[in-house]
Amino acid sequence: MTICGYRVPMMASLLFWCVVWEIVGQSGAMFLVPPLSSVVMAGIDLVQTGSWQAAAVTTLRSFALGMVLAIVAGTTLGVLMGRVKAIDNLLGIWVNIFVSAPLSALVPVLMILFGMGETTVVVTVFLFAVWIIVLDTRAGIQHVPASLVEMARSYGASRPALYGKIILLAALPEILAGIRLGLVRGVKGVVIGQLLVSIIGYGELFELYSRNFDMNNFWALTLILFAFAMLVSALIERLEKRVEFYAGVR
Amino acid sequence: MAAPLEVNGAVRVAPEAGPARRPLRGLLGAHPSLWRLASLGLFFLVWEIAGRIPISFAFPTFLETARAFLRLTLDGSFVTAYASTLQPLVIGIGISAVLGVGLGVAMGLSRTAEWLAAPVFIVLQAAPMAALIPLITFVYGIGLLSKTLAVIMLALPVIVLNGYKAVRNVNPSLVDMCRSFQGSAWQRIVKIIIPDASPVIFAGLRLGLAAGFIGVILAELLITPTGIGDLITYHRSVADYPEMYAAVVSIIVVSTLTLAALEAFELRVLRPEKRRG
Amino acid sequence: MRNITAAAQAAIDHAAIDRSAPGEDIAVEVRGISKIYGDVEALRGIDLDFPRGRLTTLLGPSGCGKTTLLKIIAGLNEPSAGEIRVNGRPVTGPGPERAFVFQDFALMPWATVMRNVAFGLELRGMGKDERQAIARKYIAEVGLAGFEDKYPHELSGGMRQRVGLARAFAVNADVLLLDEPFSAVDEQNRRKFQEDLLRLVALENKTFIFVTHSIEEAVYVSDRIVILSRRPGRVAQIIEPEIDRTASPDAIRRDQSYLDTVEAIWQGLKRYVD
Numbered sequence: 001m002t003i004c005g006y007r008v009p010m011m012a013s014l015l016f017w018c019v020v021w022e023i024v025g026q027s028g029a030m031f032l033v034p035p036l037s038s039v040v041m042a043g044i045d046l047v048q049t050g051s052w053q054a055a056a057v058t059t060l061r062s063f064a065l066g067m068v069l070a071i072v073a074g075t076t077l078g079v080l081m082g083r084v085k086a087i088d089n090l091l092g093i094w095v096n097i098f099v100s101a102p103l104s105a106l107v108p109v110l111m112i113l114f115g116m117g118e119t120t121v122v123v124t125v126f127l128f129a130v131w132i133i134v135l136d137t138r139a140g141i142q143h144v145p146a147s148l149v150e151m152a153r154s155y156g157a158s159r160p161a162l163y164g165k166i167i168l169l170a171a172l173p174e175i176l177a178g179i180r181l182g183l184v185r186g187v188k189g190v191v192i193g194q195l196l197v198s199i200i201g202y203g204e205l206f207e208l209y210s211r212n213f214d215m216n217n218f219w220a221l222t223l224i225l226f227a228f229a230m231l232v233s234a235l236i237e238r239l240e241k242r243v244e245f246y247a248g249v250r
Numbered sequence: 251m252a253a254p255l256e257v258n259g260a261v262r263v264a265p266e267a268g269p270a271r272r273p274l275r276g277l278l279g280a281h282p283s284l285w286r287l288a289s290l291g292l293f294f295l296v297w298e299i300a301g302r303i304p305i306s307f308a309f310p311t312f313l314e315t316a317r318a319f320l321r322l323t324l325d326g327s328f329v330t331a332y333a334s335t336l337q338p339l340v341i342g343i344g345i346s347a348v349l350g351v352g353l354g355v356a357m358g359l360s361r362t363a364e365w366l367a368a369p370v371f372i373v374l375q376a377a378p379m380a381a382l383i384p385l386i387t388f389v390y391g392i393g394l395l396s397k398t399l400a401v402i403m404l405a406l407p408v409i410v411l412n413g414y415k416a417v418r419n420v421n422p423s424l425v426d427m428c429r430s431f432q433g434s435a436w437q438r439i440v441k442i443i444i445p446d447a448s449p450v451i452f453a454g455l456r457l458g459l460a461a462g463f464i465g466v467i468l469a470e471l472l473i474t475p476t477g478i479g480d481l482i483t484y485h486r487s488v489a490d491y492p493e494m495y496a497a498v499v500s501i502i503v504v505s506t507l508t509l510a511a512l513e514a515f516e517l518r519v520l521r522p523e524k525r526r527g
Numbered sequence: 528m529r530n531i532t533a534a535a536q537a538a539i540d541h542a543a544i545d546r547s548a549p550g551e552d553i554a555v556e557v558r559g560i561s562k563i564y565g566d567v568e569a570l571r572g573i574d575l576d577f578p579r580g581r582l583t584t585l586l587g588p589s590g591c592g593k594t595t596l597l598k599i600i601a602g603l604n605e606p607s608a609g610e611i612r613v614n615g616r617p618v619t620g621p622g623p624e625r626a627f628v629f630q631d632f633a634l635m636p637w638a639t640v641m642r643n644v645a646f647g648l649e650l651r652g653m654g655k656d657e658r659q660a661i662a663r664k665y666i667a668e669v670g671l672a673g674f675e676d677k678y679p680h681e682l683s684g685g686m687r688q689r690v691g692l693a694r695a696f697a698v699n700a701d702v703l704l705l706d707e708p709f710s711a712v713d714e715q716n717r718r719k720f721q722e723d724l725l726r727l728v729a730l731e732n733k734t735f736i737f738v739t740h741s742i743e744e745a746v747y748v749s750d751r752i753v754i755l756s757r758r759p760g761r762v763a764q765i766i767e768p769e770i771d772r773t774a775s776p777d778a779i780r781r782d783q784s785y786l787d788t789v790e791a792i793w794q795g796l797k798r799y800v801d
Contacts, residue, residue, distance in 0.1 A: 102463035
């Protein structure tokens with residue numbers, strides 16, 4: 001495990017735990033934990049059902065919409081806070097409060113403001129994801145070396161060029177890190193939003209399966225969700241690796 | 251901090267501002283707390299105006315909410331609710347802290363522990379653990395146990411991973427130093443690795459606490475009709491919107507103050523060298 | 528006035544050199560040390576003797592393995608081949624007869640100057656009063672009296688390295704290993720520091736092994752200079768600058784033999800620079 005580098009052992013360890021799961025499930029010791037193999041079988045059946053496909057589409061749509069809004073608003077606000085002291089002073093306290101506040105308490109408020117539907121879930125995703133993007137973008141902008149900005153100005157860069165060619169690019173590693181963390185939080189947001197609204201998408205299915213103690217389908221749904229979260233996180237991590245090289249140089 | 255503003259001139263008035271503008275900026279610059287007050291005041295003003303328009307029938311003004319907040323504080327509703335909400339939170343965070351820091355440090359020190367546990371916790375941290383809350387509530391009922399488990403499920407992964415990363419990123423030069431003075435393995439862990447890792451471990455505890463708040467509220471909102479979650483649900487169902495908003499605000503205030511207190515404690519007690527910095 | 532004793536050509540057969548005057552008291556013996564990291568050969572067949580009570584400098588182009596050699600002598604790194612003997616006993620790891628001064632100071636940010644300096648003694652289980660008394664003496668000796676209760680972040684780079692030096696002195700080791708101790712210190716402080724180091728060398732009568740990439744620094748502080756070639760590091764040349772150390776620091780820096788030695792070393796090293 002130490003010889004083969006990092007990626008290989010990670011997979012191996014998860015496989016080990018999968019085997020443990022299967023054994024525990026087969027033994028029937030825990031009613032909550034069916035064997036992994038039957039969960040996987042249930043998952044294969046599940047993804048072919050119309051209700052799962054409809055739920056997945058709804059969930060993905062809410063997630064994507066909320067994330068796009070969060071990324072656009074988050075980076076814009078982050079850049080403004082990084083460059084303009086007054087905005088930073090005025091909004092800093094709120095961003096810092098909301099980045100770690102229990103936003104799940106806000107969802108009931110959102111439900112009465114935006115109705116028991118997709119809009120509430122989109123806003124939940126947005127609220128979960130946006131603050132960390134703001135904070136990381138702001139940090140990235142503030143860490144752009146002053147000499148780089150002065151260099152651009154001394155060579156006569158216009159304001160759009162200064163931002164587009166220097167500041168945003170120099171802050172890109174931090175911005176991407178913020179977006180990755182935002183995506184992870186967004187996945188949690190979409191789940192929490194749907195669970196609380198409980199009549200749409202995955203939330204409805206979760207409600208259904210746990211109410212009927214349909215553990216195979218419940219775990220299948222959970223695994224699909226976990227896999228999706230890891231996939232999203234891994235994708236943006238690959239993107240990050242491509243810009244990481246200059247994060248070290250700065 | 252003021253330099254980028256001057257250089258860039260993103261605020262039209264700022265760069266070449268004459269002496270006339272200086273006093274205000276000087277005053278605000280010298281007193282960060284004034285900025286904070288201005289920031290809070292502005293937010294409340296916007297809230298009040300939005301409530302008066304009103305932007306929604308279910309959107310009370312700031313003043314109505316503040317009155318409801320006061321009422322709930324005085325009639326003891328908050329006291330009862332928080333007694334019920336904070337109990338599982340404190341127990342859950344306590345368990346997660348002991349378990350998580352121990353496990354994280356072990357993973358940082360031992361390759362075998364790392365191999366076994368790190369991937370699992372990486373998955374658990376990235377995954378929406380909230381999805382499992384309905385399940386545990388159905389199985390363990392609607393009592394303290396379920397809420398405590400909800401807190402642990404959400405708080406544990408981030409505490410473990412921070413402990414693990416903290417230990418892996420200990421300054422290697424300090425470890426070499428300890429070795430060069432013939433420190434034993436135990437001295438190395440207690441005198442160098444743990445102290446050097448403690449800021450990141452503590453950051454993990456703060457993140458864990460924030461996640462724990464989310465977990466306990468979620469458990470209360472989803473299934474268990476107790477505590478602050480019940481206060482929110484109840485006032486919503488009878489359309490007492492100011493009271494409902496006041497309950498939501500109160501949990502955000504409580505969590506923010508708790509996290510700030512934890513941070514202050516960290517600076518005071520654990521990092522004497524930063525106290526004067 | 529050139530006082531170059533060893534042959535001035537590079538890459539002399541390493542076995543032939545440095546069988547220095549028999550009977551001289553040797554504190555540290557390096558025998559056939561090689562170090563290979565993966566497929567990079569950092570050091571090849573190093574044989575060296577470090578005479579007791581003198582300051583020997585390891586000088587060479589960056590990446591020549593001089594820090595690696597120092598850490599092998601310290602017992603922090605394992606050699607791929609060869610043996611180190613200190614006071615005649617083979618080295619298997621760090622030992623109480625050696626103390627290391629780190630390039631990045633390696634001070635504990637959460638501990639005061641006092642605790643940092645006394646740390647080596649603390650690890651040995653010495654009582655608090657006793658170790659603090661010793662630490663206080665060395666804190667004063669490196670010129671930091673009055674700073675005992677400060678934290679590292681309150682000190683300048685030069686002062687931080689003085690703390691590192693006092694910590695190494697406090698454990699009363701025979702051999703002090705200094706890994707580019709002044710490279711993170713600004714130029715003016717470095718000069719002052721070099722002068723103080725010479726004073727401490729005279730005062731403490733210990734064996735110093737000093738790694739640097741600065742030719743001037745090496746010539747200024749050393750009794751002997753070992754020049755390593757570029758990777759894989761081998762002993763290229765050994766120089767003993769014969770400079771009158773009783774003169775004032777400023778006189779030394781203007782001394783013709785000092786300047787000549789610096790120039791001679793530069794001529795030898797120039798071909799390693801890209």
